[in-house]
Amino acid sequence: MEARPDQFILALDQGTTSARAILFGRQGQIHGIAQQEITQYYPQTGWVEHDPDEIWQAQLAVARAVLRENGVAGTQIAAVGITNQRETTVLWDRASGQPLHRAIVWQDRRTAGICDALTATGHADLFRQRTGLVLDAYFSGTKLKWLLDHIPGARSRAERGELAFGTIDSWLAWQLSGGRTHVTDPSNASRTLLFDIHRRCWDEDLLALLDIPAALLPRIVDSSGQIAMVDAEWLGTTIPLSGMAGDQQAATFGQACLEHGMAKNTYGTGCFLLMNTGDRPMASQHRLLTTVGWQRRGQTTYLLEGSVFMGGATVQWLRDGLGLITSANEIEALATSVPDNGGVYLVPAHTGLGAPYWDPFARGTLFGLSRGSTRAHIARAALEAIAFQSAEVLQAMERDAGQPMTELRVDGGAARNDLLMQFQADLLGVPVVRPKITETTALGAAYLAGLAVGFWQDEAELSALWQAERRFEPCMANDQRAALFGQWRRAVQRTLGWAKGE
Secondary structure (H helix, E strand, O other): OOOOOOOOOEEEEEEOOOHHHHHHHHOEEEEEEEEOOOEEEOOOOOOEOOHHHHHHHHHHHHHHHHHOOOOOOOOHHEEEEEEEEOOOOOEOHHHHOEEEEEOOOOOOOOOOOHHHHHHOOOHHHEEEEEOOOOEEEEEEEEHHHHHHHOOOHHHHHHHHEEEEEEEEEHHHHHHHHOOOOOOEOOHHHHHOOEEEEOOOOHHHHHHHOOOOOOOOOOOOOOEEEEEEEEEEHHOOOEEEEEEEHHHHHHHHOOOOOOOOOOOOEEEEEEEEEEEEEOOOEEEEEOOOOEEEEEEEEEEEEEEEEEOOOOOOOHHHHHHHOOOOOOOHHHHHHHHOOOOOOOEEEEEEOOOOEEOOOOOOOOOOEEEEEOOOOHHHHHHHHHHHHHHHHHHHHHHHHHHOOOOOOEEEEEHHHHHHHHHHHHHHHHHHHEEEEEOOOOHHHHHHHHHHHHHHOOOOOOOHHHHOOOOOOEOOOOOOOOHHHHHHHHHHHHHHHHHOOOOOOO
């Protein structure tokens, strides 16, 4: 189709802490944003849950709000794209559409014991070979197993085809289509521990190991294509739902990391560093993940990924848990008020450590406190911890790829923090580049949706739209960088296995 100047793409960005809707124009520019926070539930230590109905209602509310507040009619929306917090697991009744339990969030650690048991019986290598993933509580498969094990009658109902499983993309697509479409795309499917990334299908052996009935699973569709139709009830007219990708894959697409070797880091609730490895999955030798980036016209692009569980969540903890700041925006000024960390190191392993350690039993620790330590030093240590964790992932990625990275593209809320970005460049020794549009997660979903309906013509057009806003050049001496890393790694070693008493 020919894109009219009065048309937009609507991206629905369902994140860990909020639901957002963003309107994008022909040049990839933002025409409007609406956002609503969602409730976090912590029923036990290490457990994190969301209310699926709240997620749906919040997402619908912001979609309607962004149209209303910007004077845009539903008929002006050329397509809708979904991007979502990945791994978060929903189980619902196909007939009523009602969830059987709160959603188990990606941060949740309740299934660490299930993963340990599977590892002890020698199954970790099979999961890695088929899925590209580490056998960890982070992923959806063991969360789904837990739900089937703990909800009375759930497994037998699942076997009869009465229940549906999905990550948040599937849940939203189901709701948007009026319960007519139960789908996921390969980027989200590849995060479940149930998907063979080589054959690009659900894996019968892995389903059997986790005792998960295949009747639960969504149909797998391209990340960009004819996915579903948004019911006219929601936005006043039927609209193609034609883009779908997990948040980090969408951000990689939105950053125009469309060629082999290009990489980005998203500083959100967690930090997620991904590198494009082309049309073949690259097996990691350094405990990174091999994952599907996106699938268009049946062609699959793969990524290497390293995940940091506590990124912006570290700043939220300083605000909500410790009360050191009243707003996340205060942290940069506070951290800048001291010249360095004063020997203070924070390891934010509050929900375990991700790549390259993968220790669900690590716990958060604060080291190096003295009588001279202030809340400013702790604030600076928190920002530096985000950069240290990301740098360790990047170093592992470079070793896997066998080549140094030439630049790192960055996005997400914390990418607006200049102190953090400069420290990140210093630690990496390569430029950190922040784009003009940092809402790249939603932009990637919009691009995938728009390509499917001809709003944009091809990936070359998308690459041409990408523009840098600021480039942070490294300026730290090598010996200082080495000294800081040495102290950081000493601190990390002391956190490992803490919850096990090791």
